[in-house]
Amino acid sequence: MSEVILPLPELRHSFTGRVRNFNLPPTASNCMMPVYEAVTNALYAIQERFPETWADDGKITIEVLRGESSDIGAHAPVTGFLVTDNGIGLGDALFGHFCELDTEYRADKKGRGIGRLSWIKVFNTAEVSSVFDRDGEKVARSFAFRLSNERPFDSYLESERDDDAATGTQVKLDSFRETYNAKAYVDPADIRNSLLAHFIALFAQPKRLKIDLIDERKTTNLSNLFFDSIVGSKVPVQVVIDEHHAASILHVLLPKKLAPIGNSLIYCAADRSVITKPISEMIGLKALPNDTLGPLIYIGLVSGPLFDDSLNHERTGFDFGDIDFEVVNKVLVDTAKSFLDPYLAEPRRRNREMLDKLLETNPLYASAIDDIEGYAAGMPLNWDETRLVQDVALKRHRYTKALFKQIEKLEANTASMSDETFAAHVSRLTAQLGDAEKSALAQYVVERRWVIELLKERRKIDLSTSRHEPENIVHEVFCPLGVTSDTMDYDDHNLWLIDDRLAYYSYITSDRPIRSFAADTAEPEPETVERRSDLTAMGAFGEAGEPDLAIFKRPMLFRRANTMDPAVIIEFKAPSKTAYSGAPGDNPVIQIRKYIESLLEKTCYSYDGERIADINKGTPFLCFLIAEPSQQLYELLRQHQIHKPTPDGDGRFAYLEDLNAYFEFIPYDQVLKNAALRNEAFFRKLKVERLPATPAKEVPAA
Structure with a gap:
């Protein structure tokens, strides 16, 4: 009986099924996830175009798109975001990776190749336009990214541009899907603070990339706002977890009015925040007293290879394997408490006076x-x-x-x-x-x-x-x-x-x-x-x-x-x-x-x-x-x-x-x-x- 050689079976991919299985519950923070991903892509594009001078020459603009307000004096509802950068642009090689689900491109930076899926998970439309170099000539590429197996790239166009055309990419995210619309931030302060909190590891670096937030006709340089507000040293210190593991922590003190969150440890990986652990209850104060600047908020920025290597697929947590996260957290909480000792002296003195009065009476x-x-x-x-x-x-x-x-x-x-x-x-x-x-x-x-x-x-x-x-x-x-x-x-x-x-x-x-x-x-x-x-x-x-x-x-x-x-x-x-x-x-x-x-x-x-x-x-x-x-x-x-x-x-x-x-x-x-x-x-x-x-x-x- 002769054997018949048949073509090998192929593994098919369902684009819409992959997006459906993307675990992204409708929360206020997750409504911002597509913006975070667009800003992260912009950062990588800038670092690729300006490897040595990215902080000086790069620029990212985040514009908040709003509808009409039905109430006088109230904030208009947010409909979407426009993220623009002056990076290397969406060239042919990069666009090839864009078209590949779960691409391993940027895996060395802990990229999972799925961030852009959040664009169409949360928004009805995602429009991309980019200018890049192709064989010494400037080319513009634009398309609408759709949730469709047949036409994921709708209205696709390529055209030549003048040689002096500026390279870069613009991503327009518009029209929240119904399940996310009710959860989206409306207050400009909430949007600003969520961006500060998510990219806090980036903002806290000595290199300050220019990131402008435009909302309600007001422009705010987020990098300068964050960095100039830090009180004290901006140098991280090393912390030993155990004989096999270590971490780096940057102790940050910010005026309460500018702090994106309460006293917290923020665990960072791949240049972004991943887990935020409130510690106000552990240190016993919601804010640290300061006679000159007013109440301060403490933020411990935790990073290092241990966290980069353990980042999970959705970038929402860590899988340390042989070490319990709570063990790591306890060491870092104790480190934060030691740093804060000088700031807690006065509250401790008041506590002792209160106890002495109680026992006296x-x-x-x-x-x-x-x-x-x-x-x-x-x-x-x-x-x-x-x-x-x-x-x-x-x-x-x-x-x-x-x-x-x-x-x-x-x-x-x-x-x-x-x-x-x-x-x-x-x-x-x-x-x-x-x-x-x-x-x-x-x-x-x-x-x-x-x-x-x-x-x-x-x-x-x-x-x-x-x-x-x-x-x-x-x-x-x-x-x-x-x-x-x-x-x-x-x-x-x-x-x-x-x-x-x-x-x-x-x-x-x-x-x-x-x-x-x-x-x-x-x-x-x-x-x-x-x-x-x-x-x-x-x-x-x-x-x-x-x-x-x-x-x-x-x-x-x-x-x-x-x-x-x-x-x-x-x-x-x-x-x-x-x-x-x-x-x-x-x-x-x-x-x-x-x-x-x-x-x-x-x-x-x-x-x-x-x-x-x-x-x-x-x-x-x-x-x-x-x-x-x-x-x-x-x-x-x-x-x-x-x-x-x-x-x-x-x-x-x-x-x-x-x-x-x-x-x-x-x-x-x-x-x-x-x-x-x-x-x-x-x-x-x-x-x-x-x-x-x-x-x-x-x-x-x-």
């Missing part, structure tokens, strides 16, 4: 702070008196709870003590209480109310960002993260917010891997090994899992005779989370079941190896899911037969017979409501009425 709080100097040094610089009182009150609250716990232990062990030993303990506790401590019970209840208010604050949405606090910030109100009872004070938590009985458990792990506190007591039986293997294959078993809270072993005083201690598992979800896919990694019921399965037939140990509890099939589990209610969550719970409503109507509970586990979903609103009701009962018991819900502006007396 409320000596009761001093017992909660072991190291006053260390506490003052760590205070965020944007705290006011109310925020300071809240934090110190929380520490005082935990201190008081620990003291009460000592009294409870004394009561529990009274029968085994001699009269002399009991008297000695009473004397010691009485001395600890002292005159200032006599009001501790009332203070304790007030502070509980402040903790409830703190949880309310952490649940609120930030209107400036339309975001809730992340899960870990809310988790911290209930219990510190990443700790066990070995590394925190016995009662250094607020689990009473969920259920007062949880305060009496003697061992807690918070956000720790199961394998760090639980292990097989003996070699597992073959059936156990087989079951774990099957569960692992389904994603239902894993010793690396980290329960938000796992709680074991109640003291004898609170244990019923002939009963086993229940093990408690608590899972928190972020206040912003209301959508669940139901997949194993996004299903809180499966998560909690996985934690239980991973604990069965194991022994829990403290950090120093002390045996805490044995977990077996007879061990009862109490499981709490703390989250925001949503239709998706209720449906997910129903699928797992967790559908009985709690008395308030919003929660759900069920008994999972196969795991001997009681499961309860408690909405955040109900957690707050229940905690407040229990706390009001304390108020009535103490006959205390009308105490403040939050710390007043004036520091409350002890």
